[in-house]
Amino acid sequence: MDYDLIVIGSGPGGYVAAIRASQLGLKTAIIEKESLGGICLNWGCIPTKALLKSAQVFEYLNHSQDYGIKINGTGEVDFGAVIKRSRGVADGMSKGVQFLMKKNKIEVINGFGKLKSKGVVEVKLNDGSTKQITATSIILATGGRSRELPNIKQDGVKVIGYRQAMILPKQPKSMVVVGSGAIGIEFAYFYNSIGTKVTVVEYLDNIVPLEDEEVSRNLQRILKKQGINILTGANVESVDSTGELCKVNVKTATGMEVIEAEIVLSAVGISTNIEGIGLEELGVKTERGKVLVDDYYKTNIDGVYAIGDIVKGQALAHVASAEGIICVEKIAGQNPHPLDYNNIPGCTYCSPEVASVGYTEKAAKEAGYEIKVGKFPFSASGKASAAGAKDGFVKLIFDAKYGEFLGAHMLGYNVTEMIAEVVTARKLEATGHEIIKSVHPHPTMSEAVMEAAAAAYDEVIHL
Structure with missing residues (x-):
């Protein structure tokens, strides 16, 4: 075999899997037809956040008088410059992944990879030539693309x-x-x-x-x-x-x-990139556009694995990364825990931001839980008032019987940076009372988590 592991696709699932494999001593190659980092780094998560930051700066300029700052004249959007900055941020991140590949001695093969037979991948290189490479294990991490509806045909222009x-x-x-x-x-x-x-x-x-x-x-x-x-x-x-x-x-x-x-x-939504990669030829099972895998991302074919958008679970960058690490650790003979898909944070980066994890109130009731719900509005937060960001709230849901932390739902300024506390607390099986008794710094937006937990148990101070 040429390699211990071949990864097809270099998004946040593929490149993370390749790095972890290298750390564990596996000789690894990664195949990518476009830019390292995949959609997330080049056309998704990262460049969109750059665009959103430009919008936020523009909003600050337009509302500067709310903060006691007078600006002569009015702000003006240079749309071309905004787009250029976003592309620059994405390019910088992609170059960072190139550095990580070199650092971890991972061979990067530029082309389109396809399963040819067991342990064999055929690569149509970007220069037009074709070559075959072999590995004991192969991970498919080919991601997704914009879903196209028949009544909304995309022409790429209008x-x-x-x-x-x-x-x-x-x-x-x-x-x-x-x-x-x-x-x-x-x-x-x-x-x-x-x-x-x-x-x-x-x-x-x-x-x-x-x-x-x-x-x-x-x-x-x-x-x-x-x-x-x-x-x-x-x-x-x-x-x-x-x-x-x-x-x-x-x-x-x-x-x-x-x-x-x-x-x-x-x-x-998105459609999965599973066409033309040799699934049918090798007999890899799929269902409704997803590759069927076990808890450690092994397909029905020995030596073939799949992670990220093309398998079960949320189509999110951080999910793909976690799946890649678990998959590789299992391949390397370790005993990782399966991923808990009910403890995956979701974030939307509009303003105010949205962040959540676990059960919604409706889902918790439908699952049969008797619940306690605590809510704390940012209008009662000193830090939010000082920041001029009083919209939104933190809402926490607990099991009334045992205090299990069932879910958290946040709407407000910077809440995407706050949700990790809840993910960690749920991972460690913290109860509502343990959140209340964990001293949060003042003044911060994160105090709202403690206050919302206190509200669920009728102990809230600042409401």
Whole structure:
């Protein structure tokens, strides 16, 4: 065998798996047809956060008088410069992964990898040639792409996916965002913040539909106040992009509505990249676009593993990384614990931010728990008031019988940096009382976690 391990795909699942494998002494190669770091580093998590930071800075400028700062003249968005900064941040991160590959002595093969037979991968190299390489173990980490609906065909110009939304040649005056998950809401917030007229169309009754309903309702109210038009319980029937403006035909509870916009962004989820990688030829089992794996990401074929967006579980970068580490440690003969998919944090980086983990209130009740719920609004937080960020709240859910920490739901400034406390507490099986008795620094936003736990047990001080 040429290698102990070949990883196909270098996103946050693949490159992390490769590094951990190298640490464990496995001779490793990674195959990537585009840029190291995959979608997350190059076209997803990282460059979008750069765009959102530019929007936040622009909002600070526009509201500087709220902080006692007068600016002569008005702020102006240089859209090209905003996009250029975002691309620069992404390029820097991708170069960082290149460095990590060299540091860990991982061979990078630029091309498209395909399972050929047991232990054999055929690579169509980017220079057009083809070669075969062999390994004892192969990990598929091929990720996903923007999902395309038949009634919202993407042309990459007027009807686009998230990738084009990051590199538009000019700022659109109007945009319809179809779908209100994390990707849809983040782009809606970004473009609205810099002056684009934005409409969000969501098929379900709540935006960010995976979140607790109370978070969804409050975020919708805040985003509407910011100027975003939001239609829930609505379905895009068709898009006519033949004219200067796209005509988006939307079916709502009250009938049909036609919305005109320069750009239509389809943000209705992702499709997995499992075509053409040799699954059928080797007999790897799939179901509904996902590769079937066990708790340690082994497929039904010995020596073939799969992680990330193409397997069960949440399609999130940090999930893919965790899966990659568990998979490689098992391959190396260690005994890692299976991943707890009910303790995975989810984050949406609009403003205010959304962060959550575990059961929603509705899901906890449906699971049969008798619950205690504590909520603490940021309007009662000294740090939030000082920061001028009083929107939102922390909501915690506990099992009334044993005090088990069932879930946390946060809406507010910087809450994506606060949710890790809850993930760790749940991992360590902390109870509500242990959270209350853990002294939190003052003044911080994180005090709201302690106060919300106290509220659940009628011990809250600052309400």
